[in-house]
Amino acid sequence: ENGHKLWLRANSTIPVEVRCSKKSPTIDIAINELKNGWQGKAGQLIELKIVKDKLLKDDGFRINGATIQAKTDAGLLYGAFEILRRQHAGESIAEEIVNPSYNLRILNHWDNLDGSVERGYAGRSIFWRGIDSLEVTSGDLNLWKEYARANASVGINATVLNNVNASPSVLTTPVLERAKAVADVLRPCGIKTYLAVNFASPEVIGGLETADPFDPAVKAWWKEKVKEIYTLIPDFGGFLVKANSEGQPGPQNFGRNHADGANMMAEALEPYNGIVMWRAFVYDPSDEDRAKQAYNEFMPLDGQFHDNVIIQVKNGPIDFQPREPFSPLFGAMKKTTVMPELQVTMEYHGQSVHLVFLATMWEEFLKSETWQEGAGSTVARCTDGSIFNQKYSAIAGVANIGLDTNWCGHDFAQANWYAFGRQAWDHSISSAQIADEWLKLTFGPQNIDKETSSYDLEWNLSFLQPVKQMMLNSHEATVNYMMPLGLHHIFSAHAHYGPGPWWAPRGMRADWTPPYYHQADSLGIGFDRTALGSDAISQYHEPLAGQLADLNTCPEAYLLWFHHVSWDHKMKSNRTLWNELCYRYDEGVKQVREFQRVWDKAERFVDAERFAAVQHKLTEQGMNAQEWKDACLLYFQQFSKQPIPYELERPLFNLDELLERDRQRVRRSR
Ligand code: BDP
Incomplete structure (x- = not known):
């Protein structure tokens, strides 16, 4: 098992008959997929039909029992994959029209x-x-x-x-x-x-x-x-x-x-x-x-x-950062397709x-x-x-x-x-649904009950649920240990991997260096994008603009994106901003340590090769998270001049050590 089969690993021996009045290379693929992946009733007759149907978009389809109808050949192919996915993920198939949110x-x-x-x-x-x-x-x-x-x-x-x-x-x-x-x-x-x-x-x-x-x-x-x-x-x-x-x-x-x-x-x-x-x-x-x-x-x-x-617009206004608010161009360009x-x-x-x-x-x-x-x-x-x-x-x-x-x-x-x-x-599907499907298709047991399409109870409880939760928490964890509370672009050098809040070589374009983005000083941290600062907030529509502009209503996830905030600012948790920052970094590290436990516990449900590969990477992620936390807290501490709350784990690295590691990494990447 080396992961090459992606989420398409199910193989079927259940015989099935598939019919379509039209022939085309695309329809042939649909027929083959159904024959090779069918997990329903043995001997079932499946009918594919090209129809004229106003409710269907070009790639859309209607499924009903063992019939798939679509306006196009591609629609039939998508219908076939939909049925197979539902069978393999143990979901029901009612009569339904399924259309894509985006054409392209x-x-x-x-x-x-x-x-x-x-x-x-x-x-x-x-x-x-x-x-x-x-x-x-x-x-x-x-x-x-x-x-x-x-x-x-x-x-x-x-x-x-x-x-x-x-x-x-x-x-x-x-x-x-x-x-x-x-x-x-x-x-x-x-x-x-x-x-x-x-x-x-x-x-x-x-x-x-x-x-x-x-x-x-x-x-x-x-x-x-x-x-x-x-x-x-x-x-x-x-x-x-x-x-x-x-x-x-x-x-x-x-x-x-x-x-x-x-x-x-x-x-x-x-x-x-x-x-x-x-x-x-x-x-x-x-x-x-x-x-x-x-x-x-x-x-x-x-x-x-x-x-x-x-016009193709990145999700955020800067550049695919761990977390960004949406780009203000969305919805603003009303006479242009975006x-x-x-x-x-x-x-x-x-x-x-x-x-x-x-x-x-x-x-x-x-x-x-x-x-x-x-x-x-x-x-x-x-x-x-x-x-x-x-x-x-x-x-x-x-x-x-x-x-x-x-x-x-x-x-x-x-x-x-x-x-x-x-x-x-x-675009309305939930992340939980996606993670659920993907885990079942990618790591699901071969012994799924073919009659009821139900998964083994133990697999469900001890693998699916915890690993799914790990996936759903993983982005927030990364934001926590890399750039919590709206911090952004504080990576070292051009590799965009490790921490580098200090990184600003002489002569480098300011907008390619972290200090441009975090603006840390003795008073506080964050980029002032209010009317007193760059006024980027005015590019958003009301009432959102007003909400972002007010320190008390701006979502904390974006606080330092839009505001330069005093180290002593009181957060919703009642902690000061400095303490909250320390808590978030610490939380991120803890989350990854938890992911390691979740994965280790899942060992008996995963093949040895993929288990070891993921375990190895989680270990490295854990070390990286620690490095991020220590680097950012020790560096920003030079400005806040406040202790890391004593109830939190102490740093394992010192700043000089981290700076030296970073210098070596930058040198190697040249
Ligand atoms: C940045 C990448 C750079 C890309 C650029 C882009 O660092 O390599 O060329 O985006 O999207 O995120 O054009």
């Missing part, structure tokens, strides 16, 4: 053509291994097929094959031919292929003198390129673009704005129904608070984008070492109330098309997948891939 449920791979993966912690790319190695092997084809199946099983229907920091070479013909080979494998599983493109491509690979979006030759170049792509990949999805961000070229290099750039590409793609996902992740080292910059730059352009442009971007790969959550189930964080985000169109304007509803009139609705997740045998580096990181798909399909 897309993974973004940050894979480079040389095979490395930006912020990847699971080995090298499954798509690329170098520009001199583009031939497609049978190994490639097998792996892509498994990847496609896993995505289809959770409703993911699109993927971007390469990094947003895009090499212009991705649009050269030999590379496009490999992309075509991938697309051909993904298509039967209902998955469309997209590419991330570099705005300067017409100059770099096209030999033009400019990439100015108003230049006729540039427009013509993109049109020709798009035509070439559609000849190879007739159902190509479109482009993802990171422009004028972190050194990437963009329309501003030519005095144009984001709308000018995005619309030029949108025009080229429009005849083929292709789309442009244009990222709002922009900021520069100006005096303006980084948290405000995307909003400042994009709000004035609302209404100027073509209807096949989607899609959330989540980070499945755990750049800022302990990478492939820490056990962190991200579903709870995403749930918190999707259910955040923006107030933009009155009560009920959650982020989810502001992006799914139910409030605003939009041609597309979409959600993206930055993939955590690589060549590692278990795909994701950490066995539990598979749960985040699974969760992204499930929430993209149904």
